[in-house]
Structures are given as structure tokens and as C-alpha cells.
Amino acid sequence: MIPMNHVLTVIGNPAKGPIDPAAIADLAFALQQAGAEVGEADWLAPGEAVDLPFDGITPLAAEALADIALAGLAVDRLAQDIEGRAKRLLIADMDSTMITVECIDELADFAGLKAEIAAVTERAMRGELDFETALRERVARLRGLAESVLQTCYDERVRFTPGARELVQTMAARGAHCALVSGGFTFFTSRVAAHLGFHENRANILHVLDGALAGTVADPIVGASAKLESLRALAARLGLAPAETLAVGDGANDLPMIEAAGLGVAFHAKPKVAAAARARVNVGDLTALLYFQGYRKADFIG
DSSP states (O other), X not given: OOOOSEEEEEEEOXXXXXXXXXXXXXXXXXXXXXXXXXXXXXXXXXXXXEEEEEESSOHHHHHHHHHHHTTTSOEEEEEEESTTOSOSXXXXXXXXXXXSSOHHHXXXXXXXXXXXXXXXXXXHHTTXXXXXXXXXXXXXXXXXXXXXXXXXXXXXXXXXXXXXXXXXHXXXXXXXXXXXXXXXXXXXXXXXXXXXXXXXXXXXXXXXXXXXXXXXXXXXXXXXXXXXXXXXXXXXXXXXXXXXXXXXESSGGGHHHHHHSSEEEEESXXXXXXXXXXXXXXXXXXXXXXXXXXXXXXXXXX
């Protein structure tokens, strides 16, 4: 068979039941009816993730057909070029991406302010508020909170997103550089990065005075522009083209880096981010990013 230039990847969630091979056969038929040449389905994980090689129509057209053919099924999908799909740089957001919580909201809970702070966080992540201003205002409300609460918060509240360790460990083992870049705080990114296997991390520095939070953060703030800058700087340092990079996040401050990456993924993201991102994961966990790159479940590490 002549090699195909494009691939449509369909990923399910095992908790919601396996992908029916008949649905993939129907999808292949729909692609053929639209004028595509379609290769044999290649199951990256039985019942969970499948590659469908194709040619003759654009990736965007293939995705549109998939949305119709697979309507009602709990799946994520992405069509792209086969060449270069495995990336050499991963840059990831932390809060609500690599971990399941927003650390600043959990810190606020120790101060009895969670509902108030979380409402501001949600609006900032939706892009309704200026990120830097919102961050300074929320941190100011934490003034006087004991420094020891940071470790308590990490121990008791931080939980890792399913697939996070597999994503980082597997890409790193294949030679990719992995960076955690967060609008949160270095106290947490340093620990999360070490646990998951990131090569480096960048975030905001909380000021501490006399054993308590001072209510301020160091300049410059790590926000949307800093995340984009990190992506570009790391790619330049590693000698990589933009097409060789992967960025993932969920909030509005992640959008510039998601849009600039070769593969930008909105992970269970806010509506503004999901609408703008080239790739979206709404059903699966972070291993979906490995399937998008052509990894098989048997390849996963961690």
C-alpha cells in the first residue's frame, strides 16, 4: 500500500466503554465517500485509540467528517500530517492541566477565602480579567498566611492528572525536552516537575516575610506573554522549529503558547481556549497527547 500523508486519530475513554470498531469502519467509509483514500485502521490501544491514515482531503475536512460520523460517542479526534507528528519539546501548564487543582484556590481555602478567590481565578482563566492584575490581587488577600501552609497544601490538596506522568516520562525517554511553565508558584512547580520528570520549570515567586506570605510576588509575572516567550526561547535553545513543539494548557493565559506550538492542545479547557486551539482533549486524559503523536500504549513509561 502507498504510504499516506495524513492520519486521523480517534481516542476514547476506557471508563466510558471501548470504541466500537464498527464506528471506525463507518468513519472510514464516510471519508471514502468524501473522496479520500483511506488506509487500514491501526489500533494504538485496543478499544481506546486508533489511527486512520488517509489522503485526498484536508485534515480539517477529515475532522469535520469525524464529528458527524462519530456524533454521540465519547471520543477526542485530531487529523494531521503523519510526518513530524512526534514532538521534541513539551511545554505544559500546571494548574488544572498537569495537576487537578488550582493551587492558589487551595491556599485560599486555608485562609477561609476559597469561594471568593476561586471565582476570580475562574474569570481570569476564561480571559475575562487581566491575568497579572488578578494574580496580584489574589496573592494580596493571602498576606499573613503561614509559610508552612504551602507544604500542607501540596501534601493534602495537589493531585496529579491521570496520564501526566506517562506523558512526561514517555516523551523524555524518546529524547524530548519537557518544561513546566505555570502562572502559579515555584513552590509547587518545583515539586510537581520533580515528581513527573520535567527537565525544568518556571513560575511566579511568592515573597515570604517572617515565616508568612507577604502578599506579593516577584516581578516579572509569569503570564501569557512569559509562557509564549518560554516556548520560543526553549525552541531556539534546542535548535527546534515551531513544528517540533507541543504545548498544552487549559486557561486563557495558555492560549498564546498553544497557538504558537506545532501542536497546541486545549486540555479540558475554558471555552475561549477550546475554540481557538488546533487540538482539543475533552474526553480522555493526558495520554491522549501521546496517542496524537503516534505512540502506542505499549510504549508508555511511568
